[in-house]
Amino acid sequence: MRLGKSGKVWVWALGPLLILTVIITLITKVGSGVEEQQAAPIEVIDIERITLLDEGFEVTILNSGPEEVTIAQVVVDDAFWNATFDPSPTLDRFDRAKIAIPYPWVEGDPHEIRLITSNGIIFAGEVAAAMKTPEPDANRFMQYALIGFYVGIVPVGLGLLWYPLLRRFSIRGMQAVLAFTVGLLVFLVIDTMQEGLELGAEAPNVFQGTGLVWIGAILSFLFLLAVDQSGNNKNKDKNSNQHGIAYKIAAGIGLHNFGEGLAIGAAFAAGEAALGTFLIIGFTLHNVTEGVGIAAPLLNAKPKWNVFASLALIAGAPAILGTWTGGFIFNDTLAALFFGIGAGAILQVVYVISKMILRESQRIQIPAVSWFNFLGITLGIAVMYATALLVNF
Template sequence: MPIKDPCAPAAVQPLRIQTLIGLLICAAGLLALCVQIWNMLQHQPPVRSALLGGSIAALATALGTLPVLLAQRPSERVQDTLFGFGAGVMLAASAFSLVIPGLDAARSAGLLGGSGWAAGGIVGMAILTGGAALLAMDHLLPHEHFIKGREGSDAGQLRRTWLFVFAIILHNLPEGLAIGVGYAGNEGLRANALAIGIAIQDVPEGFVVATALLAAGYSHRFAIALGVASGLVEPLGAVAGAAIIGHSALLLPWGLGFAAGAMLFVISHEIIPESHRKGHEAFATAGLLTGFVLMMVLDTAL
């Protein structure tokens, strides 16, 4: 009896049908998700505002990559100054736009009696939870996948580059979450100040991502494309943050604290060490102070 070839068209046909069915299911799920997001945008103004704020932050990241078309690799001193500037903006945003409003929200909601100790405990636990979540995500990232085939110092440079790029992408998600939580829990002006502050620091951030990839040997086109893509998670995070917090005001202190913890983790774990690694601590610190003051002024003046 002849053995039937498993690679024959008759055997391949069921596989193609299964693939088609799978694609149709995914398309239906994506369509349902789009419909759900559309309904939220129609009936929940904070979600609509969060999407706009997150999109502006993503656009700022994209704009930051454009100078790479005209410039070569910036000096290490300039890179470290930009790193410090971004850290300062994020640090001020964590304090003035997330932690302090979170404490006020915990008192207003009367959680655990509404005392100062209770509010501090709730927001403190949320901060620790946000930091722990980012630590877990950092450990799960496949850093080594991108350095196969490289050896010695070249591999080390490439690993640091991709580690930093992943850190930027990773922290853009809680930045978007922070924007969404800000619109769900703050008055418009305070939320706008937070979104503007994050967008401002996203401009040098996009530039740094693109130049880091350029310095690692990637093409201008790839560096710009990935720099732009790194900011696209912010609108998604903003919509998610506003939608989740919009369902229950009791979640607001936890959401604000979680976003603050995630941002503080990235500042301490990635940005500051990277800005001090090459011996330009003074310039990095000057950038941090400048960014902190800028964000503080935006938050208090607007």
């Protein structure tokens, strides 16, 4: 039977893949052919979450190492303790298990939990200050939603109320406001990447959390850039373009505010109510200036009130989702990826606004990097840095 031209193409396309599959299968089944005695077992257990219940601790663990691991003993505060495992104390690679430890923890006290494998390797987790972990219920959901509303939607909306004042500026003043927006967003990019890299470092090494931050940032930047460029020829209306940029800024800031909600929810879930309250105050003050940045591209347009309402919702509502996620289902790996995506989205908005400033400067024959614009960028960074101090200190 003779193959046609298309059949030969498929043979050449699939042949190397089939050969590669056979080779990998042989290596997996037979081995590499190099016989060496392993010096020590390679075991890696990640303690993903410690939940405090009335009856004791519930520890969620992940085997992220290359070999099977068996938890032989559990030690709490230097004392061996009985524990039950769901589904089993033996975990294959990438298996998860929950360990129920009936321990009479003391509210406000620190506790240490150590897991000893059958090979004698120890993995430890700490509870800085014991407090019962909040359980998902309607009341708690509403409380977290209210926190996200205060932190996200309210301050962004207050910032948008400065729109009538901003419209009174001259052309150079409007350029400076756009530059101020660039300064705000540059700070947010740096801050978001830093937060993501810190979370990535805490994630299980096998998932390469810090790499996920960079991958998320690059791909989201390129994806949004492709979407923007594909729509350039379809959308020639200047007013619609200004609205589009404002919505992009709101979406990028929304992803950043999702991260702020994560921090607040995680603080309350860990029993650090004082830290959570402090974060609420700091982030609320910090986010007022974001409304100014969202309004800046609309200075030459005449948006209706519903546009401002939707912008405040897009930029602020993710704080509610972040607070729920941080309080109930926080995951370092996914959080690192979300931060990376947020940073890429914000960076793409910086690129778009910078092009807008350059194009408008060429049209009215003024320098793109004038002293007004330079001061606007500097002031934007300085304002965000100053308000961030309220969160960090």
